Structure formats: structure tokens, C-alpha cells
Amino acid sequence: MRTHQVVSAWLEQELAAGRLHIGSRLPGERTMAERLGISRASVREGTRVLEALGVVRAGVGSGPQAGTVITGNPSLALDSALRLHVASAHLRVKDIVETRLLLETWAAAHASPGSPSLERAARLLDEMDRCDDGPAGFLQRDALFHVALAEAAGNVLVGAMMGSLRGSIEDYTQRLTARLPEWGATSQRLRREHRAILDAVLEGRGEHAAELVQDHIEGFYRESGIHSEG
Amino acid sequence: MRTHQVVSAWLEQELAAGRLHIGSRLPGERTMAERLGISRASVREGTRVLEALGVVRAGVGSGPQAGTVITGNPSLALDSALRLHVASAHLRVKDIVETRLLLETWAAAHASPGSPSLERAARLLDEMDRCDDGPAGFLQRDALFHVALAEAAGNVLVGAMMGSLRGSIEDYTQRLTARLPEWGATSQRLRREHRAILDAVLEGRGEHAAELVQDHIEGFYRESGIHSEG
DNA sequence: TACGGGCTGTGGTCAGACCACACAAGCTAT
DNA sequence: ATAGCTTGTGTGGTCTGACCACAGCCCGTA
Structure with a gap:
């Protein structure tokens, strides 16, 4: 096993044993190095990996917000991994769009009508009705709306x-x-469709929501000229 | 931007510009440090992250297999991220099983009957008929069979x-x-079901395969006593 | 009481050293 | 001439020890 991996191995043990949990602070790098019998450089490499995987967040200074803290942010790992693998042409945009469609229809079908995420989704729709800062602002809220919808299914992953x-x-x-x-016409249509989706979910008509x-x-991809870029 | 991130930023640029691609060798750490104007320690931290994300593979020695080589292995990032986030109880096994079901039924419905992955899947089924090394060996091939099936849908992600x-x-x-x-009885049933799934895919009856x-x-989870562990 | 500056511990970064490894070229003994 | 060993070279892997910036805390001072 490579030296820097003893850090993640150790952390996994501590988590499994319940001695550490989300929100806990890790020992300082120097302490950890001594305790694990490795150099601080290796501790840092291990910590960088954990940070990249969204398991940990490092912050300088002192006080409660400083130090290396255990977080639970799996999307961080996915974010950077996707960026780079798309850049290396190992992942095609088509696959990502396809997967997104897959996840999202499932989420719509399984969303719980009582989820608080749906209230956030509703607020986002209101904002989109009012917002006049062009497509950029609209699309940003659009994305958040879809994520909120996905979270309403109660599956963190x-x-x-x-x-x-x-x-x-996004680009x-x-x-x-x-x-x-x-x-103008498109955004109006999108807003109408969003409302219909949210209503279907709130009424517990999951399958219908999934179709919508x-x-x-x-419809959006068709209207804007289909996956012509790899 | 933190220093070690200049490495991934640089790599992303090189990939986007087409100057590097999967299979390329990165410059040596010392060279890279000088070229990017950072220390070798920072280069190494950046490389560790890339390695954890499955973008790169580092190997010592000399020759064609040595050095840091660009790979395309997104599952590596997911592997470690999932392990740790499950350990931190941020991800529940239930969510994972649920997601697996979701992805797998989709893959079965969209698998291309002509995919070479299916030949691999068929070979695995033959092995499972013959193998007598108990549940462990069977389950391992079982897992590979399901992965092969998923790959037949042609979506790398x-x-x-x-x-x-x-x-x-797996545990x-x-x-x-x-x-x-x-x-004995269970494995026989599982083998029968595997054959039926593969046949359905090969015949192009995707929806039926998905149901199977x-x-x-x-059925497997029900028989073995349902998600009783978080 | 209010404020200001130093103290301390945190991660961030760096430079330089040595090691194990694996291949390649050259040397040596047969 | 060839088989086999030796040495050279470049790679990542690891360690040490140093210095920096930052942020909160504590204590002395006004």
C-alpha cells in the first residue's frame, strides 16, 4: 500500500468504528504524521485525495471552522472527475445527457410529495417567473430546480x-x-412545463411527472438543435 | 487557486487543446514543477488527486509502462468516493442498491444486441455453470456479468x-x-434468470430484459432478507 | 470596559535529499 | 558471437526541516 493511502485507510477505520463522523475535526497534519508513522508530506497527499473525493474540507487558521473537517460532499468528486474525463474525451456529452435523463425521470417518479426540497423548487419557479436577467440567470435556477427535484426522491446518491x-x-x-x-417563447414554455412537473409530483402522480x-x-435538446457535438 | 490545482488545470487545458490524450505520458514531476513554476511537492499533490480521480496512473521505473500516464478510468474515483461516503454514513446502502437497480434496468432496456460485451457476458455465464468454488466465485462472476450487461448499453458513464x-x-x-x-437452489435459479436476461437482450427485447x-x-434481496441494514 | 497587539496552532508551500525500481546500454566472460 | 552480468539513467516514492499566511484567542493596556 502506498504511504499516502494509510490516511484514507485510517479514516475509513475511524469512521466505521464511530470514533469520527461528519463534522469531526481531524488531528493536525503534524500530529497525524507522527501518529501514523509517516511524513507530513504523505499525510498531505492523503488529505488532498480525501479533499478531492469530497470527504474532507481543509481550512487554515484556528477556531472551529479551521483545520481539516470531515464533510459529506460526494458531488465534489463527481464534479472534477466528470470535468476531466470529458476533457480527455473518455466521456461523451451524449452519455452525460443520457444519464441525466435517466436519473431525472426516475427521481420524478419516486419523489416524495412531502419533501421540503419541493418547497425550494417552488420558490425557484417563482424566481424564474420574475427574473429578467436573461438566459444565464434563468438556466442557473433551472438547474437548481432540477437538482431539487432529484433530491426530493430521497436518494442522496x-x-x-x-x-x-x-x-x-452547463457550458x-x-x-x-x-x-x-x-x-422569450422558449422560457415561457419551459416555465409552464416546470409547473406541470412540480404539480404532478405534489399530487403524487409520479409516473406522469416522469413522462413530463x-x-x-x-424537447429542449430537440429545439436547440440536438446533440451535434460529441 | 491552490497551488496543486494548477496541475489539473494545466492538464485540462492540454487535453482540451488536443496536445495530450489518453495514453500520453506526462512530463516528469521535476520537469513539470519547473515548467509550472511550483514545487515538486505541489506537483505530487496535484498528481495524487488526478490519480484518485482515475485520470492518471503513476508508475515507477523506466520504459513505456513507467512514468505518469493518462488513463480513462472514471470508476476509480467512484470506487473510493463511495467507500468513504458509505463509511461516513453519508450514503446509505439502500440508496446504492436503489441506484444500482435504476441503472441496471435502464442498461438492460438499452443494450445493443450486437455489443461485444454480451459475448463476455455469455462466457461468464458458462463459467458460472461450471464453477464449483462456492458462493464467492459465483458472486464475483455474477457482478462481472451485470457490469458487462451495463456496458452493452454503450454508455461509458x-x-x-x-x-x-x-x-x-460487494461486502x-x-x-x-x-x-x-x-x-444450491438459489444459484440454479440465478443462473436460469441470467440466461433469460441475456437471451432477451440478444433478441432485442429490451423492455422485457429490463423487467427480468x-x-x-x-428477488435476490427479498430472498436474502431485505435491506435490514442501513 | 473596550481595544489592540502578540501568541499559538492551523494548513500551504518550498527546497533538497535519498531510496527503490525498471529498463537500456555496454561490458565481460564464455 | 553470444549469453549474462554490471552499470547508468530517469522515473516515481518518501522523508526532513524550514518558512509563510492566516485566524482565533488571550492578555496587557488605555
Whole structure:
């Protein structure tokens, strides 16, 4: 086992044993190095990995917010991994869009009508009705709306994946939007569809909501000129 | 931006510009440090992150296999991230099983009958008929069969996720198997179901294959005593 | 009481050293 | 001439020890 991996191995043990949990502070790097019998450089490499995986957050200074703290942020790992793998052309945008569609229809079908995420989703829709800062602001709230919807299904993993997928294709979406002939008409349609989706979920008609989501997403891509970029 | 991040930023640029691609060798750490104007320690931290994300593989020595090489292995990031987030109780096994079911039924419905992955899947089924090394060997091939099936859908992302999800719940599955009253009867049923799934896919009856997959997975968990552990 | 500055511990970064490894080239003994 | 060993070279892996910036805490002072 490589030296820096003793850090994640140790952390996994501590978590499993219940001695550490989300919110706990890790010992200082120097302490940890001595305790694990490795150098501080190796501790740091291990910590960087944990940070990249969204398991930990490092902060300088002193006080309660400082030091290395255990977080639970799986989307961080997905975010950067997706970015780089898309850049290396190992992942195609088509796959990501496809996966997003898959996750999102499932989430719509399984969303719990009573989830507080739905209230956040509703507020986002209100903001989108009022907002006049152009497509950029609209799309940002649009993305958050879809993520909120995914979280309403109560599956942390699906929620995290959705968030990262949205992020990784955000540039792509922005470019697609630029091709739209009439933003005004499109945004009005999108808002109408959002309301319909949210209503279906709130009424517990999951399957119907899933169909609406599918039409909503596919319609957007169709209107803006289909996956012509790899 | 933190110093070690200049490495991933640089790599992303190089990839986007087409100057590097999967299979390329990165410059040596010392060279990179000088070229990027940072210390070797920082280069190493950056490389560790890339390695953890499955973008890169580091190997000592000299020759074609040595040095830091760009790979495309998104599942590596998911693997470790899932392990740790499950350990931190931020992800529940229930969510993972649920997500696996979701991805797998989709893959079965979208698998291309002509995919070479299916030939691998068929070979695995033959091995499972012959193998007599108990549940462990069987389950391992079982897992590979399901991953092969997922890959047949031609979506790299879904394939990678499936692989990682299987891995992260492998321990769990092993424990469930131990509870089964009669392994012989169960394995026979599982093999029969696998054949039926593969046949359905090969015949292009995707929707039917998806139903079979769903019954197959849910049946297994039901028989072995349902998600009683968080 | 209010304020200001130093103290302390945190992560962030760096430089330089040595090690194990694996291949390649060259040397040596057959 | 060839088989086998030796040495050279470049790679990542690890360690040490140093210095920096930062943020909160504590104590002395006005």
C-alpha cells in the first residue's frame, strides 16, 4: 500500500468504528504524521485525495471552522472527475445527457410529495417567473430546480449525481441556448412545463411527472438543435 | 487557486487543446514543477488527486509502462468516493442498491444486441455453470456479468457507475448470501434468470430484459432478507 | 470596559535529499 | 558471437526541516 493511502485507510477505520463522523475535526497534519508513522508530506497527499473525493474540507487558521473537517460532499468528486474525463474525451456529452435523463425521470417518479426540497423548487419557479436577467440567470435556477427535484426522491446518491451532471454540461447547455430562435417563447414554455412537473409530483402522480420530465428535457435538446457535438 | 490545482488545470487545458490524450505520458514531476513554476511537492499533490480521480496512473521505473500516464478510468474515483461516503454514513446502502437497480434496468432496456460485451457476458455465464468454488466465485462472476450487461448499453458513464456500485456493496452482498437457506437452489435459479436476461437482450427485447433484471435483483434481496441494514 | 497587539496552532508551500525500481546500454566472460 | 552480468539513467516514492499566511484567542493596556 502506498504511504499516502494509510490516511484514507485510517479514516475509513475511524469512521466505521464511530470514533469520527461528519463534522469531526481531524488531528493536525503534524500530529497525524507522527501518529501514523509517516511524513507530513504523505499525510498531505492523503488529505488532498480525501479533499478531492469530497470527504474532507481543509481550512487554515484556528477556531472551529479551521483545520481539516470531515464533510459529506460526494458531488465534489463527481464534479472534477466528470470535468476531466470529458476533457480527455473518455466521456461523451451524449452519455452525460443520457444519464441525466435517466436519473431525472426516475427521481420524478419516486419523489416524495412531502419533501421540503419541493418547497425550494417552488420558490425557484417563482424566481424564474420574475427574473429578467436573461438566459444565464434563468438556466442557473433551472438547474437548481432540477437538482431539487432529484433530491426530493430521497436518494442522496442520485441527488449528488444529478448535481454533478448538471454542472458538467452547463457550458454545453449555455451554448445550446444561444442557438434558440426566440428565448422569450422558449422560457415561457419551459416555465409552464416546470409547473406541470412540480404539480404532478405534489399530487403524487409520479409516473406522469416522469413522462413530463422526459418530454421537457428531450424537447429542449430537440429545439436547440440536438446533440451535434460529441 | 491552490497551488496543486494548477496541475489539473494545466492538464485540462492540454487535453482540451488536443496536445495530450489518453495514453500520453506526462512530463516528469521535476520537469513539470519547473515548467509550472511550483514545487515538486505541489506537483505530487496535484498528481495524487488526478490519480484518485482515475485520470492518471503513476508508475515507477523506466520504459513505456513507467512514468505518469493518462488513463480513462472514471470508476476509480467512484470506487473510493463511495467507500468513504458509505463509511461516513453519508450514503446509505439502500440508496446504492436503489441506484444500482435504476441503472441496471435502464442498461438492460438499452443494450445493443450486437455489443461485444454480451459475448463476455455469455462466457461468464458458462463459467458460472461450471464453477464449483462456492458462493464467492459465483458472486464475483455474477457482478462481472451485470457490469458487462451495463456496458452493452454503450454508455461509458453508466457502465462505470455500475461497476463502482457493485464493488461498494460487494461486502453487503456476500453477507446477504450467507443467510440464504439453500445456496444450491438459489444459484440454479440465478443462473436460469441470467440466461433469460441475456437471451432477451440478444433478441432485442429490451423492455422485457429490463423487467427480468428488476425481478432478478429484487428477488435476490427479498430472498436474502431485505435491506435490514442501513 | 473596550481595544489592540502578540501568541499559538492551523494548513500551504518550498527546497533538497535519498531510496527503490525498471529498463537500456555496454561490458565481460564464455 | 553470444549469453549474462554490471552499470547508468530517469522515473516515481518518501522523508526532513524550514518558512509563510492566516485566524482565533488571550492578555496587557488605555
